[in-house]
Amino acid sequence: MTPRGVLHPDEHEPIVDVATHEPSAPAVPFVEFYWHVRWHVQTPYDTKVLAHPNIHLVFEEPEPLVYGVDRGLFVRRLEETGQVLGIKFRPGGFRPFTDQPMSALADRRIPATEFFGEEILATSKAILSSKDLATPAEAFLLPRLPKTPDPVAQDVATMVDRMTTAPNLFRVDQAAGELNVSVRTLQRLFSEYVGASPKWVLRRARLHEAAARADQGTTIDWAALAADLGYSDQAHLTRDFTAAVGTPPATYARR
Template sequence: MPAAPRRDTRGIVDASGLMTRVRFRRHAPAEPLRRHLEHYWLIDWDLTEPYVSHVVPHPSVNVVFQDLPGQRPFGVVAGIGLGLFSKELAGRGRVCGVQFRPGGFRAFAPGLAVTELTGRELPLEDVFEDVRPDPADTAGAVLGPDDEHTRVAALDAFLLRHGPAPDPRAELAMDLVDRIRADRTALRVGDFAREAGLSVRAMQRLFSAYVGVGPKWVILRYRIHEALEHAESAAAVDWADLAAGLGYADQAHLVRDFTATVGVPPTAYAPG
């Protein structure tokens, strides 16, 4: 469990273009929350022209508080996005988000199977009933302070009111996703399940209830994140070599998956 937020830009398409237009920061949550959260992410912008950001989503649930032009502050619970996520940023705005570790969200909403959130955004009050009758008050408490450490403290206070509830199956789900993320040899669900001492069906049920997508989807998504990071950071990429390093049978399979996820083939990818 990391003590500090990661610094990479995995999943962000044209990361350099986004960072020149917004103030993007990550913060660590309070100690009792760190087992279940990746980090908090804060974005502020003041743009003279609209900008569309694109993200290849992580296999994570996010709680997102937003202050957008012409709207009252509001919050949503965003399940895992299955496709490329695009968002237009315009005018002046502020977002404070919570990225949960894959498998970690259900400790804060024990009655909700995470697969029910997949591909969806729900109003905050639909998941956390105590923010009624005026969820804008909760969102305003997070978004209102100019001092970002005060915003982080408000996020801590909100989450600590709701958990995390002890749950050994959540612990197992988080550990299994960590292994997938770190181990490039974790490519076949059957082999991975046997190594974990589970049947394929039991692992699929666990991932459905606690992660929101199946283990095969998680394996693929982390490989695409790594390929995208190479495309962002390297002047020239040997895609055949990278495909082999990521465990693909050949370059064609990587090209197909990358194109389906990002929207352009890796050989044509040109950030900015």
Template sequence: MRQPRRDTRGIVDPAELMRRVRFRRLAPAAGLAGLVEHHWFVDWDLDEPYEQHVVGHPAVNLVVMRTGDGEPVTAEVSGVSRHLFSIKLAERGWVRGVQFRPGAFRAFSGASPAPLTDRRVPLARALPSLGTVAALDGLPDEQAAALLDGLLLGLRPEPDEQVRSAMELADRVRHDRGVRRVDDLARDAGLSTRSLQRLFTEYVGVSPKWVILRYRVHEAIERAGGAVDWAVLAAELGYSDQAHLVREVTAAIGMSPAAYAAAISR
């Protein structure tokens, strides 16, 4: 079975997060491995509130959570977030999440994820046939993952050729730093630029250009944790110059790469 990824891309100051919470990823059931990236579980018991920031992936998430003592269990579907996502954690709580592969959510919902972009929608509205997730409260990890797997498999997801194409192209952008231009990606896929843009909008929820830029920002943020020559990194990631990289990272996390590197080193 494919193991869940171990990187921390998208998490702002991951070392600090891991000091504050229990964070883990679990692989989905074999029948979902081509459509679900992983389950992600977080638990916390804090003496003081803590705010976490995330530069999201181009992926839809199913999120079930209890955010504090006495709070109700809530369930929602979170679309692709183009902005810095922030959540304040306090007291004791938990999250049980499912991250779908970019382009895969439509196989479960039957509808484009574009209306979900930058939105969080109640689960009962986004996936009305899924069933109840209230039983997740208090379940051990493996049982919680099995419950989520069963509910998702019950939707009988059927990836069509467009879903498969969107997933494959988004995955290529994620892993191949040679993909720097939408026109080149469209040509290699045998599509017109307009057709590629329509495919990503309808199946991923955002444009191919945004996906290319987001994965480059993810890598720049992750690399900021070590010794970095920003001019060299900018060239490696396909930026026209160092200033361009600095602008994009600053827009994504609200501080320059150098300021972020200094902050996490402290």
């Protein structure tokens, strides 16, 4: 099943195979899941994703990379045949590997050697040549995880989960009240541990839902959907969607 956030999943599914693997118990406080993507295309294909508020360590050619939260539209060109293995960290889960706030990694693709040293290069090649890619990836990660998870990071992950799943949270002040913190505290925590602002997280969750509805192929009452998602009107939804995806939602749905 194509993950939420991947645009035009009906185009994506025939040429891209996506599998996910659950982390073992010691990795659960830090890792949401491992993902393995394989593709075979006759002509180059641009996969487009409305990314989530997560940081990823990706084992790929020519070198492994750390992907900060992509606050725009993530685009990856797929050519011929290939595969990658990614570790999707929970919000705050990557914080132990750097002295920088997660906001410093936003919209960047950084060589993984900056965080894990040169040894990760050989590890990446071994992972990509193995049959079960997730197992050696976790074997590399586990010894590098802190023995005790950061309780603040765990709290922040819970906050992000609440903000992205609650159907009635649309504004930052509303979310701060629900989470029993001040707006300023929420903003500070998200800069330090997430890599995107609370406003972005709330908006991105709404856009994920709008794209998912559009991909169903059914007739959509855009004004009603805008109201359901907490927008002031349909025009507001259209502006947000167009800015993120590059096309108005009704046009996207007709493709």
